[in-house]
Amino acid sequence: MKKTAKVPVEKVVKGLLVKHACPVPFHAVRTRFLGNIATPEMSVSPLQIIKDLWGGELPPFDSMDEFNTLLEALVQGLWNELTRHQKRSQPFRLTRTPLDATAANLGLYARIRLEELDGFLEGLFNGEEAVDLPERAHEAVGHLEELRAMMAGICDLVARDPKADDHTQLETTFKHLxxxxxxxxxxxxxxxxxxxxxxxxxxxxxxxxxPTIH
Known part of the structure; x- marks a missing residue:
């Protein structure tokens, strides 16, 4: 009997996010979930986190099967897959974006990184203004906020000069990115x-x- 190839979780989730018009792109969903997995807040609710992707309410469904399919892909699939990064031997990797060195692609690259960092920090803080982070995590957040500011600066720079064509300089900037x-x-x-x-x-x-002994 011929086996059916299993569709990768990433492909399934991407398709469902598009189908249900999710305003949060897949690369930011990944990092938001990872931040939620890591957060010291003990009251994390995966269902509420999923609702938050659509602004606090689930999207409309034609049937319970559609709802269950989305829930299974996001929780049993993507969420569970990301939990492995809680191990030292399983480092997390941001979305790979092999792009030619053009000004437009530079802006795209920086925007993706900006959205990924925003997603992770939003998930880590879980809607709170501040959380009690351990020292190394607090230090990491400080570095990530600095890097986020750099990505926002690049996005602004490209927006002001979208036709910059100094290829050598662009190549150098991509290398730094x-x-x-x-x-x-x-x-x-x-x-x-x-x-x-x-x-x-x-x-x-x-x-x-x-237990109480009677």
Whole structure:
């Protein structure tokens, strides 16, 4: 009997986000989920997080099957797949965007990174103005906010001069962006690991109620 090839989670989720007109692009959904997985906030609700992708309410469905398909892809698929990055041996990677060195692509590259960083920080803070982060995660967030400001600056620069055509300079800038991407990935992963350790220690320190002997 011929086996049917399993469709990758990424392809399934991307298709469903488009089908249901999700305003958050897939690359930002990934990082938002990862931030939600890592957050020290103990009241994270995957269903509410999914609702937040559509501004707080789920999109309309023609049937319960459609709803269950979306929920399964986002929670059982993407969310569970991202939980592996809580291990040191499974570093997170941002979306790969092999692009030619043009001004338009430079703006696109920077915007994707900006949206990814926004997604991760939004997920990590889980709607709060501030969260009690462990030291290494707090340090990582500071670095990520600086990198976010740099990406926003590049987007603004390209918007002001969209036809910049100095190819050598663009090549150099793309090279720097790829180096900055590696730094982003390192800081995101360190934040996730730091929060995971802190949450585990907190759970281990919580006394469990012993049964009463009558």
């Amino acid at each position: 790829r180096e900055l991407t590696r730094i982003m990935e390192t800081e995101i992963h360190e934040a996730v690991l730091s929060c995971t350790r802190a949450r585990r220690q907190r759970l281990e320190a919580t006394p469990t109620a012993k």
